Amino acid sequence: MNESITIENLSKYYNNFLALDNLSLKVKRNEDVALVGPNGAGKTTALKILCGLLRPSSGTAYINSINVIEERERALSEVGAIVETPEFYPFLTPNETLSYLGRLRGMNGHELKSRINEVLKLVKLDEWGNVRIEKFSRGMKQRLALAQALLHDPPILILDEPTLGLDPRGMVEMREVLKEARKEKTVFFASHLLAEVAQVCDKVALIDHGRLLVYDSIARLKRKYRTSLEGVYLKLTEGAI
Amino acid sequence: MNTEFEKLKIVTKYELLKQFRRKRFYGALIITIIAQVLAIALYKGLNIPGALPNPLPDSPKLFALFITSVGLSIPILFAVFFAGDSITSEFEHKTGYLLFPNPVKKGTIVVGKYIACFLATAVILISAYVVSVIALVGIYRQLPVETWGSLGLSVVLACSVLSLAFLFSSLLKGGMGATIATLLTFMLVLPIISSSLSYSGHEPWFMLDYAGDSIASVYGIPFAEMFGGMGMRATTPDPTVSFFVMLAYFAFPFILSIWVTKRREML
Numbered sequence: 001m002n003e004s005i006t007i008e009n010l011s012k013y014y015n016n017f018l019a020l021d022n023l024s025l026k027v028k029r030n031e032d033v034a035l036v037g038p039n040g041a042g043k044t045t046a047l048k049i050l051c052g053l054l055r056p057s058s059g060t061a062y063i064n065s066i067n068v069i070e071e072r073e074r075a076l077s078e079v080g081a082i083v084e085t086p087e088f089y090p091f092l093t094p095n096e097t098l099s100y101l102g103r104l105r106g107m108n109g110h111e112l113k114s115r116i117n118e119v120l121k122l123v124k125l126d127e128w129g130n131v132r133i134e135k136f137s138r139g140m141k142q143r144l145a146l147a148q149a150l151l152h153d154p155p156i157l158i159l160d161e162p163t164l165g166l167d168p169r170g171m172v173e174m175r176e177v178l179k180e181a182r183k184e185k186t187v188f189f190a191s192h193l194l195a196e197v198a199q200v201c202d203k204v205a206l207i208d209h210g211r212l213l214v215y216d217s218i219a220r221l222k223r224k225y226r227t228s229l230e231g232v233y234l235k236l237t238e239g240a241i
Numbered sequence: 242m243n244t245e246f247e248k249l250k251i252v253t254k255y256e257l258l259k260q261f262r263r264k265r266f267y268g269a270l271i272i273t274i275i276a277q278v279l280a281i282a283l284y285k286g287l288n289i290p291g292a293l294p295n296p297l298p299d300s301p302k303l304f305a306l307f308i309t310s311v312g313l314s315i316p317i318l319f320a321v322f323f324a325g326d327s328i329t330s331e332f333e334h335k336t337g338y339l340l341f342p343n344p345v346k347k348g349t350i351v352v353g354k355y356i357a358c359f360l361a362t363a364v365i366l367i368s369a370y371v372v373s374v375i376a377l378v379g380i381y382r383q384l385p386v387e388t389w390g391s392l393g394l395s396v397v398l399a400c401s402v403l404s405l406a407f408l409f410s411s412l413l414k415g416g417m418g419a420t421i422a423t424l425l426t427f428m429l430v431l432p433i434i435s436s437s438l439s440y441s442g443h444e445p446w447f448m449l450d451y452a453g454d455s456i457a458s459v460y461g462i463p464f465a466e467m468f469g470g471m472g473m474r475a476t477t478p479d480p481t482v483s484f485f486v487m488l489a490y491f492a493f494p495f496i497l498s499i500w501v502t503k504r505r506e507m508l
Binding site: 014048052053054055072073074076077079081083084086087088089091092097100101103104105106145148 | 243259262263338506
């Protein structure tokens, strides 16, 4: 199979509220796809199901052809993820946190230590490796979240608003990291920032009320609707809250 | 890739590190030791054996009963504080977004957390026990063999109280709620039921709080009579029966907490 991520007829109810409505889409290997849509469109719900944090009401999802619902642990072994704004254990340091998560993924010894140094340097937290996370700002935690997602060098990145809480410099640096990552990884990320999406991704999946409105390359969408990505977004989500 | 057992060791290690990094662990340790020393001082200073409603001659067993009842009960209450937020904090404080998308079974995470809470409690229990042993050997030059039984039963009681706390932690939204619910259950609800059963002439052998009294009854001193009816109960629990009762209270809530956590979603 050539798909890294397959979502098949995914629906999710929160009590009576339908958050995802028969959503289906496929992300090919090494593609970079942004999931965009208004608030409450179902972006985070879709990513949470992919990361095994929620069970769908119906439908299923696959990562590298492995069913996430039935074989959660195996499916997640090749995924690095940031979901919502993750919190960290305040009593641990970044080195300890990354060591914990790295070991859970089978890394250890010198390989783990040097990879921790590498990713902390990448997210500009190398001088904070031994400081307890309780002292960290939101932006620093977001950087650390990216570090843990990249730690095991996964072929698939699933990211929910990865630049949330970052200062302008942090946003630029995060985008650079993602641009670098997209060369050899599948990146599937949710964002509200269309300018960011245009810089990092080739394709967008626009959803609203849990339904897929359009899924195509940014270039083709711009040509088809004869407007910018923002224009496409506004046109297709007209009437949305 | 690691086996589930290797992952369990990793989860336990880092959960234990988290417990040891918290001030409450050291607070619990200090309070337990102070309470233990105070119990020893009160026993000797107030001549407790002679001051009992039905006075008894002082003996190493009576001394051990008195101080282990205090010293081994307090850590069990602290166990509730260690375990109360153990599972629910992953949901309440959103750390689950970090931990759960890893290739590790939720059951492994719960078991690892449990072992870490147990080990933290065991450190305090054993510290209290060491103080008891030092006092017994220092004052009476002997160590009644029943103190080992008392320690063993308090370990099983700690396991069952931890299980109860884990069950509430898996069910409730907040750590504070889970802690209070466990304390209320263990210190209020269960004793009310046990006392009601006792009053109506039924021995509440199947109640956790009653079974927990086996920490003291293992010394073979009928403490219900010793207090001359000041206590609520006319009977003392059988240590062997109590052991199995506590084991049941350990197993069922713990298995249930794993099942609930597996089904719980990160909303």
